[in-house]
Amino acid sequence: MLTRRGFMLGAATLAAGGAMSWRALGAAPLAASEKFEVTHSDDEWHKLLNGEQYDVLRRGGTERAFSSPLNNEHRAGKFSCAGCALPLFSSNTKFDSGTGWPSFWKPLDRAVIGSTDISFGMMRTEVRCKRCGGHLGHVFDDGPKPTGLRYCMNGAALAFTPGAA
Numbered sequence: 001m002l003t004r005r006g007f008m009l010g011a012a013t014l015a016a017g018g019a020m021s022w023r024a025l026g027a028a029p030l031a032a033s034e035k036f037e038v039t040h041s042d043d044e045w046h047k048l049l050n051g052e053q054y055d056v057l058r059r060g061g062t063e064r065a066f067s068s069p070l071n072n073e074h075r076a077g078k079f080s081c082a083g084c085a086l087p088l089f090s091s092n093t094k095f096d097s098g099t100g101w102p103s104f105w106k107p108l109d110r111a112v113i114g115s116t117d118i119s120f121g122m123m124r125t126e127v128r129c130k131r132c133g134g135h136l137g138h139v140f141d142d143g144p145k146p147t148g149l150r151y152c153m154n155g156a157a158l159a160f161t162p163g164a165a
Helices: 004-018 042-048 051-059
Strands: 077-081 087-090 112-117 124-129 135-140 150-153 158-162
Touching (some): 042 051
Antiparallel strands (some): 077 158
């Protein structure tokens, strides 16, 4: 019989588990069977990326909310894929969503691809780098005008280059 204490303990366990990455669940690397312009073996990706970047970009992990220094990046410039350096977002489209992850209302043209993600019992649109297939985050329909979209990206998946946006 499920008691209130058991329910609360289970809910707390699920909430903590939501912060776990797919890597911890033993998921296969992303884009293993797909063809992208930039490809590397799993060993090569391990050498090119730090642990958190690998977990996010290649395993579909999620960094802890409010942990990325890119949340507080307000200079003009471009946000690129940390895996292959493809420019993805202009600082002109960045906004503070209050979610704890860098958010944008529009990607650069032909920079990202989307796919259906049904993990954690919900349906979302996963956002991936068009050049290397790296997992960037998810897109939601609760963003600001003019698009109404919120591209909620993992800072670990991005690199910032100051300059012209």
